Amino acid sequence: xxxxxxxxLTREKEAFQTIEPGKVSMYLCGPTVxxxxxxxHMVGPVIFDTVKRYLTYSGxxxxxxINITDVDDKLINKAAEKGTTVKALADEMTxxxxxNLRLMGVDTIDKFPYATDHIGDMLEMIQKLIDNxxxxxxxxxxxxxxxxDDDYGKLSHRSVDQMLAGTRVEANDxxxxxxxxxxxxxxxxxxxxxxxxxxPGRPGWHIECSAMSSKLLGDSIDxxxxxxxxxxxxxxxxxxxxxxxxxxCFVRYWMHNGLMQSGKNTGKVGGQHDKQGDTAxxxxxxxxxxxxxxxxxxxxxxxxxxVFAHCPPESVRFFLLSTHYRSPIDFSLExxxxxxxGLDGFYRMFESFxxxxxxxxxDLAVPGSREQSTSLAGLPEGLAxxxxxxxxxxxxxxxxxxxxxxxxxxxxELRRVINGYVTQNKLEEAAxxxxxxxxxxxxxxxxxxxxxxxVFRKPIEKSSGADDEFVGGLMQLILELRADARKEKNWAAAxxxxxxxxxxxxxxxxxxxxxxxxxxx
RNA sequence: GGUACCGUAGCCAAGUGGCCUAAGGCGACGGAUUGCAAAUCCGUUAUUUCCCCGGUUCGAAUCCGGGCGGUACCUCCA
Numbered sequence: 001x002x003x004x005x006x007x008x009l010t011r012e013k014e015a016f017q018t019i020e021p022g023k024v025s026m027y028l029c030g031p032t033v034x035x036x037x038x039x040x041h042m043v044g045p046v047i048f049d050t051v052k053r054y055l056t057y058s059g060x061x062x063x064x065x066i067n068i069t070d071v072d073d074k075l076i077n078k079a080a081e082k083g084t085t086v087k088a089l090a091d092e093m094t095x096x097x098x099x100n101l102r103l104m105g106v107d108t109i110d111k112f113p114y115a116t117d118h119i120g121d122m123l124e125m126i127q128k129l130i131d132n133x134x135x136x137x138x139x140x141x142x143x144x145x146x147x148x149d150d151d152y153g154k155l156s157h158r159s160v161d162q163m164l165a166g167t168r169v170e171a172n173d174x175x176x177x178x179x180x181x182x183x184x185x186x187x188x189x190x191x192x193x194x195x196x197x198x199x200p201g202r203p204g205w206h207i208e209c210s211a212m213s214s215k216l217l218g219d220s221i222d223x224x225x226x227x228x229x230x231x232x233x234x235x236x237x238x239x240x241x242x243x244x245x246x247x248x249c250f251v252r253y254w255m256h257n258g259l260m261q262s263g264k265n266t267g268k269v270g271g272q273h274d275k276q277g278d279t280a281x282x283x284x285x286x287x288x289x290x291x292x293x294x295x296x297x298x299x300x301x302x303x304x305x306x307v308f309a310h311c312p313p314e315s316v317r318f319f320l321l322s323t324h325y326r327s328p329i330d331f332s333l334e335x336x337x338x339x340x341x342g343l344d345g346f347y348r349m350f351e352s353f354x355x356x357x358x359x360x361x362x363d364l365a366v367p368g369s370r371e372q373s374t375s376l377a378g379l380p381e382g383l384a385x386x387x388x389x390x391x392x393x394x395x396x397x398x399x400x401x402x403x404x405x406x407x408x409x410x411x412x413e414l415r416r417v418i419n420g421y422v423t424q425n426k427l428e429e430a431a432x433x434x435x436x437x438x439x440x441x442x443x444x445x446x447x448x449x450x451x452x453x454x455v456f457r458k459p460i461e462k463s464s465g466a467d468d469e470f471v472g473g474l475m476q477l478i479l480e481l482r483a484d485a486r487k488e489k490n491w492a493a494a495x496x497x498x499x500x501x502x503x504x505x506x507x508x509x510x511x512x513x514x515x516x517x518x519x520x521x
Numbered sequence: 522g523g524u525a526c527c528g529u530a531g532c533c534a535a536g537u538g539g540c541c542u543a544a545g546g547c548g549a550c551g552g553a554u555u556g557c558a559a560a561u562c563c564g565u566u567a568u569u570u571c572c573c574c575g576g577u578u579c580g581a582a583u584c585c586g587g588g589c590g591g592u593a594c595c596u597c598c599a
Contacts, residue, residue, distance in 0.1 A: 228525090231594075327526090507559070507560095
C-alpha cells in the first residue's frame with residue numbers, strides 16, 4: 001500500500017507522486033499578523049506538521065514553508081487604531097503566533113518568509129503578468145484579468161459568471177471584469193508604501209503567496225495547503241497568477257483542511273487567513289465567544305492564554321488529529337476534556353513503564369523512518385504478532401490520505417496490548433530482564449508511531465505538586481500515617497484520609513508492596 | 522440564487538462497493554484484582570443497522586436520483 005492524497009483540484013484521492021523523486025515541497029498559507037493567534041489558526045499548522053512528519057518518516061526529504069503576511073489592510077487599520085506602527089504590531093503578533101506553534105508541538109517548518117521581504121519578487125511577477133497580457137494597470141493599481149485565463153475557476157469549480165451571479169456587483173467600476181482582482185494597490189497618504197513602476201503602493205492579497213512559493217520552492221510545488229475557506233478566492237487567484245506567470249503547473253496536490261467551529265455558536269472560528277472583511281468579522285465574533293467562554297473575558301485573545309490555560313496543548317493537538325483533517329471540527333471544552341481523559345491513560349502507561357524498567361519512555365531512541373522501524377525479533381510470538389498487526393494498520397491508515405483519526409485509534413489499541421502484557425505477566429511486581437526488554441521494544445514501537453503524528457514527544461509539565469518540597473514532605477507524612485492505619489486495619493481512618501484528599505483533588509492509589517502513589521489534579 | 526461539504530451508538534469518531542455479523546475513545550454496566558477504592562486487564566453496550574425514500578448491483582453505510590437537516594464559500598476596490 002502506498003500513499004494516496006486527496007486533491008481538491010480533482011476531488012479525488014490520487015497516488016502520491018512527487019515532482020522530484022524523494023523530495024517534497026510544501027507551502028501552507030500562514031496568518032495575517034494583525035491580532036493574536038486564535039485556536040483556528042492552529043488547525044492548519046498542526047495538520048500539515050503531521051503531514052510532513054509522515055512524509056519524512058516515509059523517506060521523503062521535505063521542505064515546508066509557512067508564510068507570514070505582514071502587510072495588509074487589516075494590519076494597517078489595526079495599527080492605526082492602536083496607535084502603533086504596522087511593523088511593531090506585526091512583530092508582536094508574529095511572536096505570539098510562533099509561541100503558540102511551539103506549544104502545539106509544531107516544529108517542522110523550515111522557513112517562515114515575510115511578505116515584506118519579498119516585495120521585489122512580487123513586482124517581478126506582476127510585471128511578467130502585464131507583459132504577457134494577463135494583467136493591466138489602472139490608476140496606480142494593477143489588476144489580474146480573469147478572462148485571459150481559460151482555466152480560471154478550476155480549483156473551486158466555478159465559472160466567473162457563477163461567481164458574479166450571487167453577489168451584488170457595483171458596475172461603476174473601471175475594471176475590465178468585475179471579477180478581476182488586485183495584484184497591486186496604490187497607497188493613500190500615510191500608508192505603508194513601496195515604489196513600483198505604477199507608483200507607490202502595496203501588494204494585493206494573493207500575490208505574496210505566489211511570489212514567495214515560486215521564489216523559495218520553485219514554479220511547481222508538490223503540496224499547497226490551507227483552510228477550506230481559502231480555496232476561493234485566495235487559492236484560485238494564486239493558482240491563476242502563478243500559472244499565467246510561469247506557464248507551468250503551480251501545485252500538484254491542493255490540500256484543504258476543514259475549519260474549526262465552536263459548538264452552538266456555529267460558524268467559522270478561523271482558517272489560516274482571516275483576510276476577508278465579512279468573514280473576518282464573523283470569525284471575530286465567534287472567537288470572542290470562545291475566548292470569553294474559556295478565559296472569562298471577552299475579546300480576541302491569544303490561544304496560549306485563552307485555551308491553553310484550560311487544556312494542555314497536547315490534548316488540543318491530539319483532539320485536532322483525532323478527526324479527519326478534511327472534516328470540520330467542533331471546538332468545545334467538553335470535547336477537549338474527553339480527549340484529555342483518553343490521554344491520561346497514556347501518561348499512566350509511561351509511568352508504569354518507568355517503574356518497571358527504571359527508564360523513561362520519553363528517553364527511548366526512536367526510529368525516525370519506516371524503513372528502520374523497530375525490530376520485533378525476539379519478542380514473545382503473540383506479542384510480536386499483535387504489535388506487527390497494529391503497526392501495519394497504523395501505516396495503512398496514514399497512507400490513506402493521512403487518516404490520523406484512524407491512526408490514533410490504533411495508538412489506543414497499542415496501549416491496550418502493552419498494558420495487557422504488563423498486567424498478564426504482573427510486571428509491576430517482578431519483571432525478568434527478558435520481559436523488560438520486550439516491554440521496552442513494545443514501548444519503542446509505540447513512541448515511533450506516536451512521533452509520526454507528533455504526540456508524546458516530551459514529558460508534559462505536570463503540576464503534581466511533588467516538585468514542591470513542602471507539599472511533598474506533607475504528603476509523605478500523611479501517607480505514612482495512613483499506611484499505619486491500614487496496617488492496623490483501621491479502615492475508617494484510612495478511608496477518611498483518602499476521601500478528604502480526594503476532596504482536595506489529590507488522588508491516592510494503594511500499591512501492593514511499598515508506599516502509596518499520589519497525584520494531583 | 523450559484524458552488525461545495527457533511528448527517529455512523531448516550532456523546533466524540535474511523536470506515537466510502539464484498540475481509541462491515543461497522544475500528545477506537547469517553548460514558549454506562551458486569552467480572553478479575555483490591556480491606557474498600559483507584560489504576561489495569563477481560564466482557565457487554567449500533568444486531569434486517571449507518572438521516573429518510575427510491576434506484577443501480579450477485580452484493581451498499583459506501584454508487585446514483587429525490588427528500589429532510591446542518592455547515593461553508595461566492596474576494597479586494599467601492
